[in-house]
Amino acid sequence: MKDMRDFIEEGEKIGLVKRITAEVDPYLELSHIAKLNEEERGPALLFENIKGYSSPVITSVCTTEERLAFIMGQSRDSSLFDLYDIWAKRGETLIPPTWVDEAPCKENILLGDDIDLYKFPIPHYYPLDGGPYYGTAHFIITKDPDSGWVNLGTYRSQLFEKDKIGTQFIKGKHADIMLKKYQERGEKMPVASISGCDPLLFILGASRVSAFVSEYDVAGALRGEPVNVIKGETVDLPIPAEAEMVVEGYVDPEAFYEEGPFGEYTGYYSGVGTDPRNFIQATCITHRNNPIHHGTTVGRAVTDTHMTMALSYGATLWQQLNTMKIPGLQSCYCPPEGSGRFLAIISIKQMYPGHVDQVLTAAISTEMGAYGLKTVIVVDEDVDPWDIPRVMYALSFRFQPNRSQVIKRGRSTPLDPSLPISAREITGRLLMDATIPYEWKNKPIPIELDPDVVERVKSRWSELGL
16 A cells, blocks of 8 residues: 555445435534444444535444454554554664655645645534634645754644645644744744555654654555655655645745644643744645545544554553563553553563563653653553453452552653643653562462353353353
8 A cells, every 4th residue: 555545446345435415515514424434333423515516525434343454454453552662663664765756745835925725625624613724634745954953743733825824733742842942043844744645654643752753664665665755845854745734945944824723632622822833834735636635524433533543552562561671561552532541451471570560651751651641550460451341350459559559750741631621731640550460479269260160151052042
């Protein structure tokens, strides 16, 4: 799979993509259709007849485990943890992108007065949103001015004017770190926003790949071949060759625009319409013929966004834990209901006293866990982290509060609605030991069925009328 068109063509054949040919209004109606469809775990939707526009919008690309597995080229019955494990194993051997001289993303090049984002169908997602949002399933490309490290990051982008879209470079995010360097130099930061391409690149843009590692290199590792890139028209950045739409431009560290509100993945609006944020001043738009704009509804769980984050955050956490070479790790799960970010459940085979505490503190020390992860639960090897009823069993019969830890200070996300709007930089963390302690000499004796009797009873199942 090289691009969004491959996803649509192949996905339609196996029932993962559906075309919507009826006319749909981009103001609220499109997003509400997509959201209700996502709540039913329906297919990805390609809206081909958008009122007032001639080009399409695709939504709900990543809503289910099946489609995530399809995007990663894995068996469609793969679990999230199966995908985490593949990600961790393949992601160790990075493959840099390949530069090309010609690309589909250059079929149309708009400069000067021809730059007009209002020509494209940009949905207005929720009633209290500050306006239509160009970037919900896009990613922004930036480059570190010192090292040349290229970053792909998903940051929401409100449509302000025909040549201006917003950014939300949260403090400490990689794009924010880079922007500060440009600010110190007294320079503007070159950027490019990408909408519609290989869905894996969008997933990686929403992931927590370590600093100084390019998501392009990880995508190459996961695909087993390099991503094709081409130089921008007005920015010296690598652009995905098969991208549908590219907005090139720059961010002035000293220039701001009032942005928001926006219906976020937490299920609440963030921003109050007066938040000053940096923005992208477009210098060029390139796009394919009949470009497919990629959007996602965000909003309350579980939607396309939450599944994307459950994969990208969970896979990154699993990879980073394995990089620490901690013995006994069995599996992990970052539930989509927690946006893959706020809660992690990890299963281990205990091998020494203090093993659980090591894993608990390691989780919040990873690149992924250090930002926003509030609750970590460690369970024994006989509990699958994604088996939530079994996890509840462990929390009921193995968990003891006095064996757990509360850490009062950790880095928060400004989108966390459990904190006051004015105090969202620091969060507490709860590290929960839901295991039977390794050092206990006399452990509880588990109830187990007699295997011979089980087989005998199963052989009589039909006779018993069951």
